[in-house]
Amino acid sequence: MNTAVPFVPSHEHALTGIFEISKVLTDPARLEVTLAKVVDLLPSFVQMRHGIIALFDAEGVLDITVVTGCDENSDERSRMRLPRKAIDLIVTTDTPLVAENIAVHSAFTAADIEVLGASDPVSFIGVPIRVDGNAVGTLTIDRALDSRSTYRLDYDVRLLTMIANMVGQTVKLHRFSAGDRERPTEVEDRLQTQFSDVKHPAPQRKKVHVKGMIGDSPALSALLEKIAVVAKAKTTVLLRGESGTGKELVAKAIHELSPRAKRPFIKLNCAALPETVLESELFGHEKGAFTSAFNSRKGRFELADKGTLFLDEIGEISASFQAKLLRVLQEQEFERVGSNQTIKVDVRVIAATNRNLEEAVARNEFRADLYYRINVVPLLVPALRQRRSDIPLLAAEFLKNFNDENGRTLTFDARAIEVLMKCEFPGNIRELENCVHRTAICLDRRHREQVCEDIANSLARFAPGGSGC
Structure with a gap:
């Protein structure tokens, strides 16, 4: 009977996996959803059986737990069955914990071994998740113990530490944003009780404005x-x-x-x-x-x-x-x-x-x-073709700057905007600006007050062939 050989990921797998995790961590989703996606990506480049992210709140109470393969609809008990002694040790000491065989390691009780379903020898790696230098949680994995997995322990500690650092930054940003965004639920409930007769509009997310960044896409x-x-x-x-x-x-x-x-x-x-x-x-x-x-x-x-x-x-x-x-x-x-x-x-x-x-x-x-x-x-930073609705606003701003610098009063005709909207602009915003300036310069100066059909034709003529105009 053939014995299955465990999957041992390569360095290329690890690099691809970390890249995918970095994309997940920047998605605008709830923190629990984001962390669940992270642990579900781990098996693609880390040899493991289970992966767990456990986070504690400011009072040291377990706040968020995500486990490989579990989602929001999973049984709460399955997500709370954790090797707590090992997790508490990692957070308390703020150092990684590596156990080649949990059955003979002091950080694991008989209950922990049962929780991990470790009927055969199992290895364990856990690293702290830090926010501002303080351990606020753990990232842990376990896997079947074999000769191949043993030599990777140190490598995987470094790999998991990198991921935990990325997770820590995301946790910090989510907590900071949440603290700024809303009041505690109980305060809102009291306010709603006191002012139940007053109708208030739903709170609107404050729109961010940055000088020089034009568009509303x-x-x-x-x-x-x-x-x-x-x-x-x-x-x-x-x-x-x-x-x-x-x-x-x-x-x-x-x-x-x-x-x-x-x-x-x-x-x-x-x-x-x-x-x-x-x-x-x-x-x-x-x-x-x-x-x-x-x-x-x-x-x-x-x-x-x-x-x-x-x-x-x-x-x-x-x-x-x-x-x-x-x-x-x-x-x-x-x-x-x-x-x-x-x-x-x-x-x-x-x-x-x-x-x-x-x-x-x-x-x-x-x-x-x-x-x-x-x-x-x-x-x-999105390409211009991914924010096509911003093209008219950007073009108008570039033409305004050109007019101010050159004492001209050119304006866009609807046909000119239509031509611009059909361009792909592989050079992005820089190419759009150059296209507007080049077209304005090449126009006959006798038509200062009007850019109608001329500018549309000029754009089609002077825009680079690779732009798709």
Whole structure:
């Protein structure tokens, strides 16, 4: 009789799984639903039998429990059957717990072993979920003990710790948002009793407005709501999206809505500089550090101290420089080029890329540890084709700016807007702006007061062939 060989996931499976979890954690769903999706994704890249996320409230009472394969309609008792002694130990000590065989480990009682259904030898891994440095819950898995699973214990501890860190940031954002959004139920009940004769309209969600971000499409509105929540935390943010979607504008908005708004917002395009220049730009240099270093100079990290540093095109930096950047992000300290004096800073980093970093990591072009460090809270900036209803508003704003700068009074005809709405704009907002300006410039200056059929024809003629106009 053949013995089934357990599935042992590869590093590529793990990377894909973490990417899928990062997308789940940014979905606008209730926290319990989000966490349930996380534990249900775990078996696709972690060798395991069961997975559990347990969260405690501020008083230390078990608040949320999700178990692999259980949903909101599952029996409450099945979700509450937990190895409580092990979970309490992880939270109390704020350290991972690894048991190669729970049957001989002091953290597991006979009842725990029964709860886990461990008739055969079972291994257990549990890691703390932290919010602001405090353990508020646990992420745990168990699996059948065999020779293959034993050697993966340390690897899976690191993997689960990364996931727990991502979960912790999501828990923090949900709790912060919930605290701002509504009163406790019992207070609402008392108010409704006292004012039962008064009819009040249903509360409306406050619409978020960000200077410079134009539009009212669902895709943009969802992004603005996420920006408002993420801005209040200190955590690192990774902006993802196609070129020309306005990632720098999003980074600026996060900074201006954050507690660091009055501090510096410093930006740097990592793709625009060779490695030697990039190191000097970010870390600074001392006088005489290299041939053209006539004076000491602060780098972008120093200039952004207590503020925000925006690193655009972070996927383009070299492998050797990635290691240097990782150290600064982890330790918040560095040395200027040509100096051995360590400088400590307090900088919030927002990174951006249009590359597929998961594929870059799989090809060993981007360090996995740096990827995990910057991909704490990923935000996807939608392409213009995903917010097509914003095109008329954006185009009108670009034409207004052109008129103000050039002393003209051009306007859009309905046919011109119709042409714009049919364009795909692979270059996104940047391409739309260029298209409007180019068309306005090429129009006969005798038609300053009117842009009717001419502008429609001009748009069709001058818009790039790849735009689908």
